[in-house]
Amino acid sequence: MSTxxxxxxxxxxxxxxxxxxxxxxxxxxxxxxxxxxxxxxxWHPKVMVTESGGVDYFQIGMLVDKEMFATEVENxxxxxxxxxxxxxxxxxxxxxxxxxxxALYRGLFEPLQQTDTLSMPASLWHSIQIIFWGFLISSLIxxxxxxxxxTYVPVGRLAEPFIEFFRYLPAPAFGALAVAILGxxxxxxxxxxxxxxxFQQVLIVANTTRKLEPTLIExxxxxxxxxxxxxxRVVVPGxxxxxxxxxxxxxGWAWTYLIVAELIGTSSGITxxxxxxxxxxxxxxxxxxxxxxxxxxxxxxxxxxxxxKTLFPWxxxxxxx
Amino acid sequence: xxxxSAHLPSYLEQxxxxxxxxxxxxxxxxxxxxxxxxKRFRSTHGEVDALRDINFSIHRREFICVIGSSGxxxxxxxxxxxxxxxxxxxxxxxxxxxxxxxxxxxxxxxxGYSLFPWLTVKKNVMFGPLANGQSTxxxxxxxxxxxxxxxxxxxxxxxxxxLSGGMRQRVAIARALVNQPRILLMDEPFGALDAQxxxxxxxxxLDIWRNIDITVLFITHDLDEAIYLADRILVLKPHxxxxxxxxxxxxxxxxxxxxxxxxxxxxTKARLEQLIHPAPVAESENEQAVKPHMIRFTNVADNVE
Amino acid sequence: MQAKHLIGRTLxxxxxxxxxxxxxxxxxxxxxxxxxxxxxxxxxQVAIDKGWLKEAGIKAKFEWFDYSASMEAFAAGKVDxxxxxxxxxxxxxxxxxKSVIIMPTDYSNGNDMIIAKPGIKSLKELKxxxxxxxxGLVEHLLLLNGLKKAGMKESDVILVNAKTNEMPQVLAxxxxxxxGAWQPIAGQAMxxxxxxxxxxxxxxxxxxxxxVLAVNPASAKKNKAExxxxxxxxxxxxxxxxDPKTQPDAVKIMAARSGVSPQEYLPYLKGTKxxxxxxxxxxxxxxxxxxxxxxxxxxxxxFNVANGVYGAAQSVDSYIDASxxxxx
Ligand SMILES: Nc1ncnc2c1ncn2[C@@H]1O[C@H](COP(=O)(O)OP(=O)(O)OP(=O)(O)O)[C@@H](O)[C@H]1O
Ligand SMILES: [Mg+2]
Numbered sequence: 001m002s003t004x005x006x007x008x009x010x011x012x013x014x015x016x017x018x019x020x021x022x023x024x025x026x027x028x029x030x031x032x033x034x035x036x037x038x039x040x041x042x043w044h045p046k047v048m049v050t051e052s053g054g055v056d057y058f059q060i061g062m063l064v065d066k067e068m069f070a071t072e073v074e075n076x077x078x079x080x081x082x083x084x085x086x087x088x089x090x091x092x093x094x095x096x097x098x099x100x101x102x103a104l105y106r107g108l109f110e111p112l113q114q115t116d117t118l119s120m121p122a123s124l125w126h127s128i129q130i131i132f133w134g135f136l137i138s139s140l141i142x143x144x145x146x147x148x149x150x151t152y153v154p155v156g157r158l159a160e161p162f163i164e165f166f167r168y169l170p171a172p173a174f175g176a177l178a179v180a181i182l183g184x185x186x187x188x189x190x191x192x193x194x195x196x197x198x199f200q201q202v203l204i205v206a207n208t209t210r211k212l213e214p215t216l217i218e219x220x221x222x223x224x225x226x227x228x229x230x231x232x233r234v235v236v237p238g239x240x241x242x243x244x245x246x247x248x249x250x251x252g253w254a255w256t257y258l259i260v261a262e263l264i265g266t267s268s269g270i271t272x273x274x275x276x277x278x279x280x281x282x283x284x285x286x287x288x289x290x291x292x293x294x295x296x297x298x299x300x301x302x303x304x305x306x307x308x309k310t311l312f313p314w315x316x317x318x319x320x321x
Numbered sequence: 322x323x324x325x326s327a328h329l330p331s332y333l334e335q336x337x338x339x340x341x342x343x344x345x346x347x348x349x350x351x352x353x354x355x356x357x358x359x360k361r362f363r364s365t366h367g368e369v370d371a372l373r374d375i376n377f378s379i380h381r382r383e384f385i386c387v388i389g390s391s392g393x394x395x396x397x398x399x400x401x402x403x404x405x406x407x408x409x410x411x412x413x414x415x416x417x418x419x420x421x422x423x424x425x426x427x428x429x430x431x432x433g434y435s436l437f438p439w440l441t442v443k444k445n446v447m448f449g450p451l452a453n454g455q456s457t458x459x460x461x462x463x464x465x466x467x468x469x470x471x472x473x474x475x476x477x478x479x480x481x482x483x484l485s486g487g488m489r490q491r492v493a494i495a496r497a498l499v500n501q502p503r504i505l506l507m508d509e510p511f512g513a514l515d516a517q518x519x520x521x522x523x524x525x526x527l528d529i530w531r532n533i534d535i536t537v538l539f540i541t542h543d544l545d546e547a548i549y550l551a552d553r554i555l556v557l558k559p560h561x562x563x564x565x566x567x568x569x570x571x572x573x574x575x576x577x578x579x580x581x582x583x584x585x586x587x588x589t590k591a592r593l594e595q596l597i598h599p600a601p602v603a604e605s606e607n608e609q610a611v612k613p614h615m616i617r618f619t620n621v622a623d624n625v626e
Numbered sequence: 627m628q629a630k631h632l633i634g635r636t637l638x639x640x641x642x643x644x645x646x647x648x649x650x651x652x653x654x655x656x657x658x659x660x661x662x663x664x665x666x667x668x669x670x671q672v673a674i675d676k677g678w679l680k681e682a683g684i685k686a687k688f689e690w691f692d693y694s695a696s697m698e699a700f701a702a703g704k705v706d707x708x709x710x711x712x713x714x715x716x717x718x719x720x721x722x723x724k725s726v727i728i729m730p731t732d733y734s735n736g737n738d739m740i741i742a743k744p745g746i747k748s749l750k751e752l753k754x755x756x757x758x759x760x761x762g763l764v765e766h767l768l769l770l771n772g773l774k775k776a777g778m779k780e781s782d783v784i785l786v787n788a789k790t791n792e793m794p795q796v797l798a799x800x801x802x803x804x805x806g807a808w809q810p811i812a813g814q815a816m817x818x819x820x821x822x823x824x825x826x827x828x829x830x831x832x833x834x835x836x837x838v839l840a841v842n843p844a845s846a847k848k849n850k851a852e853x854x855x856x857x858x859x860x861x862x863x864x865x866x867x868x869d870p871k872t873q874p875d876a877v878k879i880m881a882a883r884s885g886v887s888p889q890e891y892l893p894y895l896k897g898t899k900x901x902x903x904x905x906x907x908x909x910x911x912x913x914x915x916x917x918x919x920x921x922x923x924x925x926x927x928x929f930n931v932a933n934g935v936y937g938a939a940q941s942v943d944s945y946i947d948a949s950x951x952x953x954x
Contacts, residue, residue, distance in 0.1 A: 229452060
């Protein structure tokens with residue numbers, strides 16, 4: 001405990017300020033969520049029945065609309081029967097923070113009895129593999145194509161109109177086709193990630209490439225660089241930091257396609273876990289799953305951002321962050 | 322402004338030493354020759370005659386400045402010479418051979434530094450030799466040599482963004498010179514520098530020029546800079562860009578800041594001013610189109626003058 | 627420089643390990659079956675977890691899917707058999723995924739239902755009101771049959787098309803008088819609108835919807851022995867689930883597969899009538915009406931044609947092969 005203030009003192013003022021804002025940016029939503037969950041006078045449009053009284057269909061634990069509950073209380077009073085009792089509650093779609101925290105703990109640390117069903121960590125690991133391969137394959141095609149399209153006008157003119165068209169097609173619609181071609185396991189899932197990411201990637205990378213300062217290319221040409229060398233000696237190194245940033249954004253994009261990818265073929269992965277839990281209305285588990293994805297995304301992006309400082313010491317745009 | 326111009330000698334008067342110097346320059350080989358050069362841009366706004374019928378030649382180790390108002394085609398000219406732009410007609414010859422594209426026989430320094438930000442200072446300078454197939458060790462040796470010449474050997478491992486503007490432009494000069502070009506093309510290289518740094522860079526450039534076998538074509542719109550640096554000044558007139566006059570600078574060499582007030586210097590400057598800002602008609606079409614309409618945003622009583 | 631190499635090596639190692647983990651594809655089995663989240667199908671999980679398949683000497687691989695994904699995989703020839711409804715067997719077959727039904731697993735016995743909002747107590751009271759069902763799916767069929775039985779016509783209610791998954795919200799919105807959904811969605815819908823109750827369930831119409839094991843015709847021929855062995859295991863599964871002594875253990879296994887607690891799962895199981903092979907044999911006797919799979923499938927075929935699910939009526943007999951169940 002005592003090391004924490006010491007740690008703070010070790011930082012300079014601007015780092016400390018940034019850290020404070022960073023923590024605040026998480027605490028603020030959490031505070032709002034807690035208020036909505038725990039302060040019974042905020043929102044709470046439902047009543048959770050604690051005693052059914054004379055109402056035949058009321059069951060303990062049932063969520064009822066406030067107005068309906070009031071009507072039934074009135075009815076029972078007039079009928080001179082036992083009054084039902086209840087406490088204000090939020091809809092089942094909004095679990096309280098502690099419920100989600102408990103679900104998170106259960107999901108991550110309590111082992112399942114069954115070997116065949118995947119636990120949350122195993123589901124997550126499976127999802128990470130899908131993302132990894134999908135993103136890798138997409139990048140292996142998308143980055144070179146994007147760089148070429150951005151560098152050589154004819155390539156851009158040839159490739160981009162179709163890609164521009166294709167990127168509006170919903171990737172999930174190709175699920176059945178992907179299964180027919182690639183089988184029922186991870187192949188079609190990876191394919192959906194690829195389809196969802198690749199086309200954006202080509203356009204974004206091409207755009208980044210076009211933003212490279214033209215005088216750098218001209219300078220290289222006056223220094224005797226031949227056309228083919230330009231790509232490897234100027235264009236690629238020149239856009240690398242921006243390309244890296246694009247890739248970070250696109251990686252987040254790939255995650256959003258996971259939720260459809262994992263409903264294709266055999267069911268697996270973290271988003272399938274979420275879908276299944278939502279089907280049975282276990283919203284604490286749903287939110288726990290969502291949190292885990294958010295956490296993974298956030299932490300991995302943080303690490304990648306750190307890494308970029310080591311990889312691109314010349315990149316000045318990151319100093320502004 | 323030109324109140325004392327009546328007392329000045331003509332800019333055409335040259336001392337004997339200066340005359341002899343020009344005579345010796347004329348005897349040297351012609352490095353660059355430009356014949357009937359025309360450049361016409363076609364854009365969505367119609368056609369622009371950027372250059373019309375340009376003729377001149379530059380001798381070995383001569384220092385030529387090109388001046389002219391904004392938009393008169395200075396950059397277009399130098400880019401054609403660098404091979405980055407294609408002329409519409411006419412030709413430019415380097416050592417008698419037509420220029421068809423960029424080549425290491427011409428070095429170029431841009432106004433905006435244009436150093437490769439991902440390479441260290443040393444690697445920036447090594448870029449040319451490596452692109453031309455030399456070994457890394459050779460390129461490195463050359464690079465260090467030229468960095469020493471521009472006084473930046475201590476910064477060999479720094480990245481460009483860690484340098485000041487003047488230092489960056491030194492690196493750009495070293496990077497262009499390491500290829501040992503026949504001619505160094507410079508497009509307003511010191512335009513973005515503050516006055517002090519700029520003066521330092523000018524004398525530094527003269528030092529370099531004096532010590533190595535290099536011919537310089539230098540673009541500027543700063544009249545003092547042109548007179549201070551040049552043997553001859555090529556004055557372009559806008560719309561279309563045409564050679565208005567080629568002035569032989571009567572200021573003797575070696576040059577120093579003290580000469581800025583010498584009669585020859587002032588006479589030349591007066592002439593240049595006359596050419597570049599002649600009476601009211603001189604405004605270019607472009608500038609005419611832009612007519613600021615001043616609106617007062619401050620309190621009427623709040624005066625600054 | 628050193629740091630960069632280290633990062634590079636770490637990345638390489640990481641990608642290699644992720645890669646290897648993915649590339650370990652499952653071993654090929656003799657027969658593969660796609661199953662999804664329905665009590666009559668999750669029942670197979672008991673056999674899988676108990677190791678009964680291996681005991682019976684069957685190299686069968688059960689693949690866990692989302693329901694529609696399982697039919698897609700079957701149509702694409704990626705699994706040899708799939709567990710689906712008899713009506714969906716026709717739909718899948720009409721699109722090229724032809725199958726033969728070799729055994730029933732169960733029929734819905736209350737799990738499919740039409741839920742009316744509070745105050746409406748019978749189907750008759752729905753006259754002139756809005757009813758939401760997912761067009762062409764089983765609840766639609768259930769509703770039409772229910773209306774017929776009650777002496778009403780389809781045009782007596784205003785049909786609204788909605789996604790089954792969204793029925794809880796549809797009912798809660800209040801504009802709609804009744805919705806059609808299966809469990810667990812039906813349960814959610816009722817929880818969401820206290821006082822709402824089912825006015826018609828599949829228990830009122832046993833055999834309207836049969837859940838079946840539908841096999842790729844080629845595999846049915848080639849692996850007949852395997853399929854027969856698998857059907858033997860099914861009897862064991864049904865016995866284990868229905869026996870009150872072993873039922874809790876069975877429910878535990880099934881609930882875990884679906885990701886819910888056993889208590890929560892029990893009602894869904896109760897809404898499903900599992901069919902032993904002996905019971906299945908009776909269902910496979912050719913007859914009209916819902917007591918026979920032939921009759922039930924014919925109704926489904928008519929319904930599908932009437933609703934434009936596919937164009938022309940199909941030969942129902944070609945979808946049903948009673949020789950398997952009769953050989954047991
Ligand atoms: N790529 C182009 N397309 C069309 N017009 C062009 C192009 N490049 C230059 N021009 C036009 O040619 C004329 C000369 O331009 P140039 O850049 O050579 O002028 P400049 O003398 O270098 O001006 P400055 O002092 O502002 O740098 C201008 O009118 C400009 O608008
Ligand atoms: Mg210019």
